[in-house]
Amino acid sequence: MSLLEARNVGKRYGPVVALESASLSVDAGEVHALLGANGAGKSTLVKILTGVIQRDGGTVELRGEPVRVSSPSRAARIGLAPVFQDPALVPDLTVAQNIRLTAVDVDAVRQRLREMDVDVDFTEQAGDVPLPLLRMIDLARAMARDPQLLLLDEITAALPSDLAERVFAVMEDWRRRGRSVLFITHRLAEVIAMCDRATVLRDGRDVGTLVPREIGERQIVEYMLGPEAATAEAHAAEVDETPLKGAAAAEAAATTLEVTDLRVGSLAGVSFSLRAGEILGVAALEGQGQNDLFAVLAGDRRAEGGEMSVTGKSLRPRHPYDAIRSGLVLVPADRLLALLPQRSVRENIAAPRYNRLGRWGPINPREERRRVASAIEALQIDTRAQRQVRRLSGGNQQKVTIARWLASGFQTLLCFDPTRGIDVGTKRQIYALLRRLADDGAAILFFSSELSEFPLVCDRVLTLFGGRITGELAGEGADEASLLRAMHGLVEEVAS
Amino acid sequence: MSAGTPQVATPAARLRAAQRVLSDNPAIALTFVFVALFVVTDIVNRAQSGKAFLTPTQVSTTFLYAAPLALLAAGQTLVMLTGGVDLSVATTATTAAFVSSGTAHDHGTGYALLLALAFGFGIGLVNGIGVAIFRVNPLIMTLGISSVTLGALTIYSQTRFVALVPNIVNTLGSSRFFKYVPYDLLVWAPIAALIILGLRFSGFGRMIFAVGDNPVACRLAGVRVWQVLLLVYALCGAFSAVAGILLVGFNDAADLGIAAPFLLPSVAAVVIGGTSILGGSGGYGGTILGALILTVLDSLLTILNASQALKQILYGAIILALAWLYARTSSGD
Known part of the structure; x- marks a missing residue:
């Protein structure tokens, strides 16, 4: 019987499509893999299913009943517990305080960790706990809610193999008890070893559900690629x-x-x-x-x-x-890391020129204008909204981050x-x-x-x-x- | 909206458009407010005492009174452009007032003035070290330093020293030449020009805006953010000291409360002037108008016999209202 049934779920942010239309069916007592290249929409789908973001279209059913997962706490109440890619812990609080924040019983989490044979000091500040252990705490916290469906997004990416083994043991245990796991990973060997079925996403759509054991790693990769080659x-x-x-x-x-x-x-x-x-x-x-x-x-x-x-x-x-x-100069992916959003295109492009004390004196406006203009031209930056960089389109903003280095060398x-x-x-x-x-x-x-x-x-x-x-x-x-x-x-x- | 209706500019849309124009060119609105306030004060004064307020003498007096506030707000502008705030400007000014009047008799005027400036710069430097290097929250750091200096001044004021406000300081702080030109403009105007031009046309000015707008981006562009902050806080201390010297010249004596009433107005002038509370945009031109507006407002309230308490309530309310307005206009983008 199908535990969770998502049909044609979609999500867009303005003109950007995060998830086109994805369907997913997870049976009770099943470990189900969700596969796809970076940006295929896996994390978006998991966030929709767990109430972190709201879907724009499609339906989600739990045991045949339509549900609206309006918030993460609602997801927890109906038995969906996620472990996300990034640790969801406040670094300055102790482990125990962090767990209390989410209204989960600390002893239950301790019990789960003990079952997994993982030793954690609950009085330590979360920021001092190594990343792999944080992932295990996150997992134990999700398990302590005793959910019907565990959604694990890239949990093994940060784990050494011995801890990964314990995660697999949990997955086995969940299956044995007739519950389900949705497992996202880039490691195909894990998919073949652990998962009953896999749904592959490509460019925001589901392109097929397959049985990994039968089809093998290479063909899974082909699925993820599609006829796109x-x-x-x-x-x-x-x-x-x-x-x-x-x-x-x-x-x-x-x-x-x-x-x-x-x-x-x-x-x-x-x-x-x-x-x-x-x-x-x-x-x-x-x-x-x-x-x-x-x-x-x-x-x-x-x-x-x-x-x-x-x-x-x-x-x-x-x-x-x-x-x-x-x-050596960096053009980061996140333009918010590189731009001065309230300042003009010109000031943004010229900024690295004044990064040392020796350049804090009067500006040479002619030299600055010349260098900025040639960088703008080389990159064909649309300067209609040049008074504030935040009003530029994403593409033009990215061009500005590159233009800075053209102008400063x-x-x-x-x-x-x-x-x-x-x-x-x-x-x-x-x-x-x-x-x-x-x-x-x-x-x-x-x-x-x-x-x-x-x-x-x-x-x-x-x-x-x-x-x-x-x-x-x-x-x-x-x-x-x-x-x-x-x-x-x-x-x-x-x-x- | 149904398909058939033509696009009409609703009052709300017009208001938004007006807000956009004003938020892009705050100087227009501020000049208007300044003039309007002057006219209102004139009307009130005629009604109360039958005398005009809109006279060359009153205009001159307004500039004379505005100078110390505008200088306190000068440093405050720089600090707020970086996204911080300096709550020690008033006690730094008070320190300068005590130092300049307390050492002039024994060591001469030049020494006294330099020492006062050095104290201001030094207090600012300590603020800067705390904020820039040890990453203490600016509010906490400057409030703490303010408390420490005020305590130290209290002790100093109980010691025996010969207080003497040098003549030149007296003249600078309270007299005029050519009948209408306050001497303190000779100090204020060059500093104002330096700040306005420096913010626009110097590498350091660019970095002040940049650090306030996005410190992470600054770091990735190779800017040592702490250097910028250190110098900004130190300059703020120095400008506050200048304000303190003018104040002691105006009052002809230093006392512990000489600059305290200017602390909140120094922040208010910056906010009225259109500098973002979060940093990264604004400038000193607006702050000057903000200081002038507050000075006229003060005259108006004095004419109306308002108490100091009422004034404080008003300044607080102005800051809150503008902060709210700012949050609204910027979230509309």
Whole structure:
């Protein structure tokens, strides 16, 4: 019998479609996987089912009864308990205080943790508890509500294998008691080992429900990709009309950035080199260490080990300022991290020019205007709403974040998902711009959550999995299928 | 709205449009308010005592009285542009008043004035260190420092020292030349010009706005945010000291309560002037108009025989009303 039945559930934010129309059916006594590439809509669906956000369309039924999950507490009352991707704990409160905040019985949580054989000091501040243990506390808290359906979003991503095993044991136990689990993971091996059925989402739609054990990892990947491979190639041909892939590229150029055995956070020893004129891609599933890699290179975080050098000079940035002085500049995915929303386009673009005491004196308006104007022109920024950057469209805002570095000068551009949430036309302009910059001698490190961008943009692509580099592909060869395989750590075919 | 009805500008829509224009150009509205308030005061004064208020002398007096407030509000503007607030401006000014009048007899006027400025800068620097480096909440930090300095001043005021307000300070704080021009304009006007131009046309000015708008973005752009904050608080202390010197010149004697009534108005002037309470937008031009408006308002209330208590209630109400208005207009975007 079906426990939960969601039909044609959709969610949009203005013009952005987070979930087009997804259907999902979870049986009682079933461990059900929810699969899909980044941005396919998995987390959105889970948030809708647990009342965090409200759906725009579609129906949800629980044991045949239509339900309106109006809030997380309502979800808890009807037996739906989620564990989200990010730990939902207040860092300054103790573990016990955090649990009381959510009106869950502390002893019940303690009991659950004991059953899982996980040792947690409840008087410790949540901020001091290591991430894997926080995930286990989150899980125990969800279990303490004794829900019919546990929804686990990427819970194993941050767990070492011994703790992951305990999560699997919980899933087994839930199934045995006739209850259900909805399990989101990027690790396909776990899906095959643990899940009875899997629903695959692609671009906000469900594209099929399958039995993972019977069909195998490779075919699951094909499902997640869909027949898109062909379309993506057509797409590539279209964009190729603009002069991408400069010939000048990598050959004689000297190494600009050399990274050796870099370790920080979830990054477990990464080495690579980046040459002037080259665009090097970094492809990874969520949480494989790419955030830490970019944060360290941009000077936003200090390395725990390993070496970095820029044109032969060792670099140990303590502040983004140090990285910028060495020519390493960051374009983050979240434009809110890079922009001054109330200030003008001009002030935003000129801002990095005044980042040191020596530049705090009078501005040279002519020089500033010239540099800003040429950056605006290079990026074709629409300046109709230039008095306040917050009034610009997302695409134009992203262009401003890149234009800042054109105006102030750089050597290595660190682009972290620079096209997230941007329309197709602007995306192409950005691809073309990156290529032009590389042809002019810049080195570019490029992470994207959209796999189809790698063959369009990059000369080489590295894949990151579990904090290590698991493969290197030539730009042309980096089609989605090969990338996904390497990104899941299935490397044997890629190595050749 | 049904399909057939033509688009009519509703009163609400017109109000919103007007709000947008005013929030983009606060100087227009503020100048209007200032002039209107002057006219109202004139009418009230004629009704009460049969005398005109709208005279060159009263205009001149308004500027004379406004200068200390506008200088306290100058530092306050810089601090509030970064998203903070300085509750120690009044006690810093009081400190400068005591230091300049207490040391002039023994050490000379020049020494006294420099020492007063140094004290102001120093107190601001301590605020800055707390806020920028140790990340203490600005409210707490400056309130704490204010309390400490006031205590220290109380002790100092009980010691024996020869108080002497130098002549030049006296003249600066209370006299006029060419019949109508207050001497304190000679101090205030250059500082005002420096701040207005500096905010627009210097790298430091850009960084003040930037830090108030988005400190995270500043960090990623390579700005050492603490450097900006440190200098802003130190400057605020120095400007407050200048205000204190003018006040002691006006009063001809330092006392512990000399600047206290100006604390809330210093914040009010900034808010009236259109600087965002959350930082990142605004400027000193608006603050000047805010200080002038509050000064005329003070005259009006004095003519109406309003008590100090009533004035305080009014200043508080003005800040709250404007803060509410600001929250409304910005959430409409």
